Amino acid sequence: MSEALLSTKNKKIIKDGVWDTNPITFQILGICSALAVTTQLKAAIVMSLGLTFVTAGSNVVISLIRNFIPPQIRIIVQLTVVSALVISIDQLLRAYMFDVSKQLSVFVGLIITNCIVMGRLEAFAMGNPPWKSFLDGLANGAGYSAILILIGIVREIFGSGTLLGHHVIPASFYAAGYVNNGMMVLAPGAFFLLGTIVWIQRSISGYKES
């Protein structure tokens, strides 16, 4: 029973992760990191890449051994795989991309605790073959990244007046009495933004609370 790499079913997996069951706006997972690392766009981008990579990678590994994992200890096994993957990445970065690893600092560790990773392992990779699981991980990572980057852009522009560290709000605005919105730098600012994004996304996708 061979299937095209990007069959209709597989395309649906991608669409689900990015849009219909977006991990943040639909499943409301990964909120903690969406609040914590989005004060600046750069941090949001790096976190997004890291999470997408780990979700896709651990989905594949778990999917490969899914039929051998004893059900009683499956969560621990999943966690071990995720941790091993994250620590290896951290070590590689430290050895070959030292500056990047310094910017990441605590984020790498935070990926282990991100609910999206374990959520996808438990909900998808435990019951689906590797390629599908890989797509699912990639799609959910992309869905997470899109929201994170969106929040990062808004928060950095309005909270610090910069984008990727470059000043984007002209000095004349400040001269005219404009001030950066302090709330955007704090977690509540991200909460309001997130709420608005969830609202907009759900009204477009037609999601109904069951």
Added chain:
Amino acid sequence: MNISSTRYTFIFAIIVCVVSGVLLSAVSEGLRKQRELNEELDVKKNILKAVALRDPISPKMKGPEVLKVYGSKIEELVIDARGNVVAGKTPKQLTGKDKDLFPLYLYKEDGQLMAYAFPVVGQGLWSTLYGYLAVEADATTIRGVTFYKHGETPGLGGEIEKEWFQNNFKGKTIYSMKEHKLTPTVVVKGKAADVVSKDELSYHVDGITAATLTGKGVTELMARWITVYDAHLSKLRKI
């Protein structure tokens, strides 16, 4: 095979542990040398940055150049708790056991002493903060500070690694000639100019919005290490 049996569960758990354990040790061990090289280079880069030698060193400067500048301009010393130089010891030889010995770095330009630099370490909100503080040859004025390793929240406490925060320290004095006492730098809540009097501005710097506790950590580590190194610096200060 029954994958729910206790026996199988144990065997599987052991296999997972061994495989991931071996894998992680192999990765860690295989990359150790490269990692240590990076860390050493990073320390040297930061000492150069603290003594403001960074301008001739563009951030893109490659490792070998950093080592060359460091080797020709920085002299490494070790001092004891009373502030005396310990002959024949280098900072590299210090281990965790040497609690009363402290590394000190001298920046010399053509044999003339320009600045002193020493490490500052302390607790922030979530993590340990690592940095270097450089003091001018007068042993009183701060030449520069750098925080290069920490695990504070990016955008909040993590701002301590940014230029704007570190630049605030430049020109502050760690000793009051008027009152003849040590004045370690204090990070205030809000803008220093709004909080303290004009006289006290010489040792207060602006805080970071929403990172009061990280600022407190910086204040504490400044007080601690400036006191430790004052044992040596006080001998050099002309009062």
